[in-house]
Amino acid sequence: MATSAAAVLALSACAGDESDLDGEGDGGGGTLNMQIGEVFSLIPGGSGESEGFRIMKNVYEGLVYYNAETGEPENLVAEEISTEDNTTWTIKIKEGLTFHNDEPVNAEAFMRSWNRTAYGPNALRLNYFFATFEGYDEMNPDPLPEEEWADPEVPEFPEVETTELSGVTAVDEYTIQVQLKAPFAAFSTMLGYEAFFPVAEECLEDTEACEKKPIGNGPFMFEEEYNLESGGTAVAWDGYQGEHAPSIDAVEWHVYLEGDDCWADFMTGDIDVCRPTAADYEQAVNDPELAERRITGPDPSLTVLGFPMYAEPYDDVNIRRAISMAIDREGVINVVGADRFVPATSWVPESILGGGTGICGEYCTHNPEEAQRLIEEAGGWPEGQKLELWVNDASDNLDIFRAIGDSISESLGIEYELVSMEWGDFLLAREGHTVEGPFRSGWSPDYNLNENYLEPIYGGGAATNDYGFENEEYNAKIAEAGAAASLEEAVEIYAEAEAILAEDFPSAPVFEDKVNFFYSERVSNVIVNPIYAGPGGDAELRDIVINE
Incomplete structure (x- = not known):
């Protein structure tokens, strides 16, 4: 870095x-x-x-x-x-x-x-x-x-x-x-x-x-x-x-604001540090004059597809798992910019203390046939219903989630549409449980510990997290980790809580970010x-x- x-x-x-x-x-x-x-x-x-x-x-x-x-x-x-x-x-x-x-x-x-x-x-x-x-x-x-x-x-x-x-x-x-x-x-x-x-x-x-x-x-x-x-x-x-x-x-x-980004102003010298979005990424990384002013490296920011577990059909774990398996993560990365992300295989990135468990396993692996089987096991996709992907309106997010939607649609044979909202309204809709379909969620660490990706996001009960996720065993494991005698022991127990989270699947890990700045x-x-x-x-x- x-x-x-x-x-x-x-x-x-x-x-x-x-x-x-x-x-x-x-x-x-x-x-x-x-x-x-x-x-x-x-x-x-x-x-x-x-x-x-x-x-x-x-x-x-x-x-x-x-x-x-x-x-x-x-x-x-x-x-x-x-x-x-x-x-x-x-x-x-x-x-x-x-x-x-x-x-x-x-x-x-x-x-x-x-x-x-x-x-x-x-x-x-x-x-x-x-x-x-x-x-x-x-x-x-x-x-x-x-x-x-x-x-x-x-x-x-x-x-x-x-x-x-x-x-x-x-x-x-x-x-x-x-x-x-x-x-x-x-x-x-x-x-x-x-x-x-x-x-x-x-x-x-x-x-x-x-x-x-x-x-x-x-x-x-x-x-x-x-x-x-x-x-x-x-x-x-x-x-x-x-x-x-x-x-x-x-x-x-x-x-x-409202879908704008800094790249055009960076190219004219009006902004000193900028990260290119999907629309400008290929041009940026292939520009020899910019090559020496590029910073890359691992980044513990995580992008997930959140599920509104309070709404049908997303209250069925097989629907949630199927949608995750329908995402060709490598293919989406190739569309929005190779080397911008790496496929996520857990709810805590590898570069974070206690992360990189790979606990998502098969459900973070592209498998259209198994995804379709899980849909059928759940009773089939609701007839005539489009898959709504809710996202805040930054242009890069729209490009990324359009690629995710295309992948899901191709794998499952269902139609989708993007529901775009301004950032503030989007946050309030998530917190207020008025989102009606899978939604973009991301997390960047407040500090270097796997707990930070678990307790603040999924803890506290259904009323206090965006997903409507509730699991007493998970909450008890978080409490057990918090009371551990040492940080090393706590990290291991938090990983056990992540395994419980993986069983209920309130969200689908999609990408770990990579630092990609130009100056x-x-x-x-x-x-x-x-x-x-x-x-x-x-x-x-x-x-x-x-x-x-």
Whole structure:
């Protein structure tokens, strides 16, 4: 892929004012132009999707950071994270760090963020990350009846008096003690994700303003508001005291929505790092002038075809298995761009700790005859019904799932159609169980552990996952793994949970991604960290250098 991002950079940061945007700052300076998609939120705990996180991981800093080469967590804002029993954890924070507004980054900064996300009535997307904390249940009552919701897509909860996690206490100004409900050996592995970032007090006093102009503690800061439709510019913060300072002076994010992509602008030099979609892939990889500016490598992002188990005929496991066996994964890859993906054979990619089990086996192998037999065993395909493939409207997704649909149609002899929706509406439809056919689902890791592909996606019961999947044996196995005495033991038990998932088949693994980025002539030292955002990873803005 590229050299490790773990090398510690100089402590002195580039100046954070507009006068430095001429490229005369230390280490090359200049403004980097990056593409971005639709952003859900820019306050920690509220995003839970790749595009918002791509910005947040540069504007905020968490307790740990994931090494671009190994995926292992390395202390960043944390001085030390320790435990004796995997249940009570002590987190020591480095002293002297501040937010962009000079507020201290201390125990209270993390606690106010975690309490905000964990409080059920706030209805934040990453609330579930705190379900293992003592006091979570008291903060999360059952939702009100749907007929009482102001917005039918957004659940509402009764107010509760408990607004702080009893399992999170400040030992002193820079030390947090976390009490979990049960042992969880992998707890420290999670702490580099958005859910655990700190939040400034000023931000919570006016969250609407903070969504437009985040107050972070990371190496980049917004001096002007971020626009959801056009993007915005974040400059290198001159008060940054961390160990991973950027050499560039600023990054400008350009928004691409409604099926647009960055390749045309990359070719004209208006975007510095871009991943070609299916429409441009062949031209890109065969261009000799681009060959030396291409980054490839394994990427733990996963694409699956999700099944609405709450809707007929997808409530029948043989229908689900048949559709998976009807997909010629190699053939689809050849259509949308060879070397962009590899066929998936499990629900956890091979490059993730505990992944690559191959547990999907025959059901991830193209076999039209067996697929047709399973359809017949399930009573046949409903007469006159088209197979609907639901997908968000990014042009690449449409091309990919059209190829998947063609493969299924040819193998099973049934008609299909694509149901295309805007990204936000698509997410809400999945979460609200209003999707009526197999749907696109993807996952990029929040941290390097097989659990991250299992519990957050399929755990919690039918009402709290997109698939309507419910299996008490699976939930019990996840709980058993979480309580394991060591990380090594936990990884093995999580693999047993994946085997249970394979039996019920709530989704069909289709592809593991591959990093496939190109960068412009004006930049160098482009390192892709696949753990941070996807699919396809994301360029490390802290390492990139502008040459001109």
